Amino acid sequence: MQTLKRLSIVSDLFGLSKNFKDIRSVRLYFGSEIHPRPYSSTQATIIDDKTNETAVIQDDEPPKEAALIIGRQLDFFNPDLRLARQAWVENLDTVEERKLGLVDLHPSIFGAFPRTEIISDNVVWQNLYKHVNWNKMETRGERRGGGRKPWPQKGLGKARHGSIRSPLWIEGGKAHGPRGPKTHFYMLPFYKRVHGLCATLSVKLAQDDLKIVDTLDIPSEDPKFLEQLVEARKWGISVLFVDDSDIMPRNIALATDSIHHINLMPLYGLNVYSMLKHETLVLTLAAVNKLEEKLLFHLNRNDSMTPARRYQNAHV
Amino acid sequence: MFSISKLVTGLSRVVHISPPPNTLLLETSIRLEASSLLVPSKGTVRYRYFEDKPKVLMRKYGYKDKMDFKGPLPRIPTGMPLPMPLYQPKKNWTEKKALFGQNDYIDILGDQEGLKPIMFQTHIPQWLKGFHGNEFQMLIRKHKMLGNRVASRPQEWHNLRKRIKYLYRFLNYNTKSFMDKKVLRR
Numbered sequence: 053m054q055t056l057k058r059l060s061i062v063s064d065l066f067g068l069s070k071n072f073k074d075i076r077s078v079r080l081y082f083g084s085e086i087h088p089r090p091y092s093s094t095q096a097t098i099i100d101d102k103t104n105e106t107a108v109i110q111d112d113e114p115p116k117e118a119a120l121i122i123g124r125q126l127d128f129f130n131p132d133l134r135l136a137r138q139a140w141v142e143n144l145d146t147v148e149e150r151k152l153g154l155v156d157l158h159p160s161i162f163g164a165f166p167r168t169e170i171i172s173d174n175v176v177w178q179n180l181y182k183h184v185n186w187n188k189m190e191t192r193g194e195r196r197g198g199g200r201k202p203w204p205q206k207g208l209g210k211a212r213h214g215s216i217r218s219p220l221w222i223e224g225g226k227a228h229g230p231r232g233p234k235t236h237f238y239m240l241p242f243y244k245r246v247h248g249l250c251a252t253l254s255v256k257l258a259q260d261d262l263k264i265v266d267t268l269d270i271p272s273e274d275p276k277f278l279e280q281l282v283e284a285r286k287w288g289i290s291v292l293f294v295d296d297s298d299i300m301p302r303n304i305a306l307a308t309d310s311i312h313h314i315n316l317m318p319l320y321g322l323n324v325y326s327m328l329k330h331e332t333l334v335l336t337l338a339a340v341n342k343l344e345e346k347l348l349f350h351l352n353r354n355d356s357m358t359p360a361r362r363y364q365n366a367h368v
Numbered sequence: 369m370f371s372i373s374k375l376v377t378g379l380s381r382v383v384h385i386s387p388p389p390n391t392l393l394l395e396t397s398i399r400l401e402a403s404s405l406l407v408p409s410k411g412t413v414r415y416r417y418f419e420d421k422p423k424v425l426m427r428k429y430g431y432k433d434k435m436d437f438k439g440p441l442p443r444i445p446t447g448m449p450l451p452m453p454l455y456q457p458k459k460n461w462t463e464k465k466a467l468f469g470q471n472d473y474i475d476i477l478g479d480q481e482g483l484k485p486i487m488f489q490t491h492i493p494q495w496l497k498g499f500h501g502n503e504f505q506m507l508i509r510k511h512k513m514l515g516n517r518v519a520s521r522p523q524e525w526h527n528l529r530k531r532i533k534y535l536y537r538f539l540n541y542n543t544k545s546f547m548d549k550k551v552l553r554r
Contacts (some may be wrong), residue, residue, distance in 0.1 A: 098461075178469045182489040184496060194527050195536075232507070233493075237486070237500040246476055312461035317470065325469035346477050368462040 070258040104228050121153030121266070121337070127344070128352045134159040137257060141264050141337060145271060147281045152266055155337070162249040162257050165366045171255070174248035177240040185236075185253040187227030192217045198224070207257045246350050247363035252327045253343075261288065268295050273306040278314060288331020291314060292320055296331075319343060392421040505533040 121141050127135065137157040143150045157163075192198060196218025205212050213220075219227040240248075256262040256268070263285075270277060282291055288311040293304065298318035308314045317326065319339050327333055353359045392413040461464070471478075471488040486498045495513040499506070511528060518525045539548075 058457065178472050182486070184492055191531070193530050223502065231503045233496055235492070235496050235500050235506075237498055242476075244475060249473060312463075312466060315466050317467070320474050321467075321470040322477055323469040323472045325472070326467070329466070329468070343477070351477060 082276045109275075119154060124155045124157075124341075126156055126158050126162070129148070129158060130349050132164070137162045139257065139262065139264050141266055142285075144268060144281070146267050147223075147277070147284050150287050155264065155340075157340070158344050158348065159343055160351055160364070161250045162253055162262075164247065164254045164364065166251050166255045166258070167247070167363070167366070168245055170248050170363060171251050171324060173240060174252075174327065176243060176327045177238070177245075178323060181235045181238055181240075185230070185232035185234040185238050186231050187234070189226035191227070191229075192219060192225030195223070195225045212359060241358060242356075243350070243358055243360045243363055246347060246360060248324050249322070250347060250351075253333075256333050259330050263287065263332060263338060265293075265334050265336055267301075267336060267338075268293055268304045269301050270303045270307065275301040275307045276312050278304075278307045278311065280333075282314070287334075290330040290331035291332045291334055292316075292317060292326060293334045293336075295336045295338050296321055296342045390416040405530065504532070504539060507535070509530050 079201055099143055110302075126136060127173070129170075138154055139157055140161075141152045143152055193217065195217040198215040202216050203210055203215050215221075215224075217224045219225055253262065260264055281287075281288075293308070293315070293316050296319045298320075300316050305316065308316055311329075315326075315330065323342070351364075390457060472485045474483045474488065476486055484498075486492075489497065495510045496506070499509060501509070511532060
């Protein structure tokens with residue numbers, strides 16, 4: 053009862069989405085046809101319905117179909133301290149959505165406090181650190197000509213001048229203009245960037261914009277299939293598919309080539325700006341595993357001067 | 369029933385005359401000889417001259433105004449294009465814009481050790497990658513990193529040396545320190 057009470061308080065505090073399910077009572081609903089599919093991730097467990105211990109169905113009737121993907125091994129996780137987030141695993145084979153299972157997600161990554169100032173700092177950094185302002189105006193020394201005194205100092209009744217390229221003259225040099233390429237390079241603190249990723253992922257999950265998919269294999273290379281799929285499932289206009297490797301399946305690569313607002317990205321390319329630019333973020337299960345592995349390593353390493361815990365609070 | 373035309377003498381055919389405009393008409397009756405039939409007809413009482421006055425006073429009669437005052441801007445159909453480019457909305461999903469920021473977290477999420485996000489910014493020249501400083505610092509850096517350009521770009525190199533010399537003198541003799549207002553303005 054205590055865990056249930058904690059769940060309700062937590063969900064009220066952070067306004068968690070309907071993706072969140074009570075761990076104690078899980079009712080698994082599946083479609084009429086589920087075809088067994090080979091699943092190659094190291095961390096997911098394919099459990100038979102009979103040996104299933106995590107999913108406790110409180111109804112009297114037995115479930116209709118067997119769950120294919122249930123549970124995930126979460127590292128650096130103490131269930132008594134924090135509550136794991138959960139998300140459905142969907143398929144990409146058909147236009148209609150079919151749930152293949154329910155997986156746990158680490159709360160430090162997918163349940164981090166969404167500190168908007170950190171997300172903002174990350175986006176600003178991404179825009180600025182590689183920006184170069186190329187404005188440059190020539191000074192009087194750099195302008196062609198202007199070495200000779202145009203007319204004598206006295207006697208002519210004209211104003212006194214030393215050079216035709218002084219800033220007073222037309223087509224002369226600019227005295228205090230922009231000078232040379234100006235860079236705005238700086239590096240955001242490492243753990244601020246780590247937490248930026250965690251916060252954005254948490255925001256995406258909480259706002260129902262994070263979808264987990266088993267693989268990126270789609271049946272046809274026609275872009276209309278993907279468009280229909282995105283339309284039917286009410287995914288955002290723009291979708292970002294993330295896989296753990298940078299070599300993508302042929303069909304999805306061809307389909308997304310012509311649709312500019314649906315993009316593919318390897319995991320190492322994931323960033324806060326892209327996650328915010330695209331409405332829906334779709335991760336493969338392999339990508340989720342690798343992502344958690346990387347981020348948890350950085351959040352729990354003890355060889356750094358700045359601990360990651362500094363950015364994990366709900367306030368500065 | 370007998371026709372009226374036979375009754376009215378002196379008329380071979382019935383002529384319909386419309387009364388003049390803006391006249392106040394009064395119905396009168398003409399007694400005919402052959403019968404006691406009353407045929408009402410209308411006659412003028414007075415002419416309402418003020419009705420003929422224009423409601424809006426017309427000025428500059430015959431003058432054609434070349435400026436057409438319809439709409440927010442003058443629209444004279446000459447057939448020539450406007451001296452302004454045709455509006456084209458920004459394309460927000462070009463490849464560059466769609467994948468902006470792609471490898472910025474490669475040191476966190478990448479597999480290889482020692483990768484930095486600044487390594488992937490190919491639009492930045494060699495002497496500016498990962499650099500942030502004022503003009504003087506930038507020129508010194510360029511001078512020491514691109515020394516092999518002296519022979520191939522003599523004018524540029526000459527100007528670079530001149531500028532470095534000027535800035536050294538100005539910043540060290542004309543300003544208090546590197547945090548001086550005159551320096552920060554640059």
